[in-house]
Amino acid sequence: MMTEQQTSIRQKLASYLAQLPQPAALKLASGLERERLRGTANLPYEMILAGLRPLLASFRGARPGLPDALRQFCRPFEDLLVDRDDNGARQGRISRVSVMRVWSWLEQDLMPDTLPDLKARIAEHTLKNDEVALNAAVSVMHASTAAAIHAAFDEARQDTARRKQVEKRLGGEIGFEDACEIADVLSVAPAMLELQAVLPKQIADFDEGMVATLKELYERVEETSPSNALYLVFAVMGRLSEPSQILRFVRKVAQQRDDKVISRCELSIFGEQLLSDMEKIARRCEALRPGHADLDELLEDVRRFAHLSKGFTAEIDLHRNGEWGQRLLSARGRLSAAISQEMSRFETELVRALPFHQFGQYGRGGPMRPDLGKAPDRSRLDRVEACLRFVRGVTPICESLGAQSHCRSIRQQIETYLASYEDRLLEELRVSQGTSRTNAGDFLEAAARLHETLGEDRQAEVLRRRGQVAAQG
Structure with missing residues (x-):
């Protein structure tokens, strides 16, 4: 437990680091990672890197530097990380705050002997620039950490008291679910890393070639791990500038544009998530008191809703009497009523x-x-x-x-x-x-x-x- 002074120092440091320009932030992160790999002591690595991570995550392109074992651990699920998720636990989204809890759990409880040795080997191969040996060590780490977490969860699910202990260790039920997702992604880490290598970090247009690449990898993983193959699709969705374009892949697999068919296929979860995001915006706007809302924030919500709605209807054929069509019309009606109610007072403000x-x-x-x-x-x-x-x-x-x-x-x-x-x-x-x-x-x-x-x-x-x-x- 941090003291108030430590919390204050961490907050001030995070505030300062958030203002760094991109070149300085990247240089600082690379230097810290290099010194930590070399074993240089007496530096608050984790405190500084924790303040840098949100900033580094916002930068485009590949991040330079020498990734340590923790960064290598996170690579397969880095596209799924979110700063916060107001919807609570949700498949395909992993809270950043859960990562260090899971890592500490592995270090201290699940793999206290094995993980330090793996970390040392990864550091040694990284400093020597031995790519073959490094890839082998990282693969072993991904497979062994996934197996350790799954084994611990199998035990926790059979023992209520044990599950409560694990949830407490991981920050609650959401932390528990995040750790489970991390293990599931790590179990298909080779495919996740292959996908990252062939697709851009930011995808403005999810074209037919990219869709075909994802479909090939998805079908390959689905043969051995059907439930975990979905994480490939979630990872791509995280890279899309237009999240609704993921429905192009869903259409490709379903071989249909009809929402009645797509809403019943195994990939309907991606349409459900887009609809859920729009419904959440509509509910939030509907709950605002006219005259008391931050109009700039409201406008951002309205723009996001319009963006999602336009993309959703462009990618699939919605039927007014279908479930998805009804839900979209309902959300749009609630949002329209909230906008009209808010704007009805604008002339009074002008007067x-x-x-x-x-x-x-x-x-x-x-x-x-x-x-x-x-x-x-x-x-x-x-x-x-x-x-x-x-x-x-x-x-x-x-x-x-x-x-x-x-x-x-x-x-x-x-x-x-x-x-x-x-x-x-x-x-x-x-x-x-x-x-x-x-x-x-x-x-x-x-x-x-x-x-x-x-x-x-x-x-x-x-x-x-x-x-x-x-x-x-």
Whole structure:
């Protein structure tokens, strides 16, 4: 158990390391790994590398350096690692925090004699650049660690008390499931490493050649280990820029595009996961209170939903009366309702930020003019800018969300109000004096910035020019 001081030091170190540029981070990681392989003592290797791992995982391309035994241990399942998974235990996703728990468990409990010897051999072969001997040692480590974990789990599943001990050692039930998945992947490590060698780290287009490569490897592994062959597909899915493209492989195996057929085949889990991600986004957006959501975060969720939905429907043929078609329509309807409810308050926010007031003796039906008694309220303008960023972001994808009618209506309301406000503001700018004139200029600049937020740079430029002419008049 770490003390508060140790926790604070680790957090500060992680914060500092996260700001390192890529060349510096890679150089530091390579140097640490080299010194650890040589056995140099008195350096907090694990503390520093733990802070670097999230940053290193975000870099593209092959990572340089001399991988130690732990990195070699992780290689077969590196495409399955996630920083966090809000869905809990889920096949094909392994939490990074589980890796060190499993490794420590192997070192201290399951293989206290064998693993240190394997680590030493891997370090020796790495430093000597003996690739043949290194590959042999790594293969032995993968096979022996997989066997050790499986044996421990077989024992734990037959003894409730033992299972509780193992779960406690691994950080709970999710850690237990992660360790089980690690063992399953390690049992097919040669195929996982072969797949990594022939496919790019980042796949923008999962073309027919790549699909055929995956199918060949998948069918080969499926003959001897049917349940673990799925991890090859999960690994490729982790490399795809468009996760829905994994359905191209599913189509290839099922030899069908029909969702009713695909949803019942052995690879339906990949469609289920995509649908589950969309349903989760819909539920999260549906639970938000209008006016209290972070609109930038909401927009990211909406974009991801639209992205997944578009890809899903492009890869397979969905039927409205099919299970998958019904689930997608339901999630889309809930998300559309949440977006409409959130956007319904945008005009009110605009009125508060660019207010009118009535004058004369005509009551509520009297003429209106911009309220220039106070300078623009920065907090209200910030809220309106967030609203308009959301409108601008949602507009191109509103059709795939089923929210096009409401998006058009809200944008029309905003543009009508802005046009009316700007015309009256320019009149005030011509005749006002003192503080009112200063405030009028600030409101005009605020209105111009709102146009820029909507992506209407030309309108913003024209408004500023009209303001200059009005001020001179």
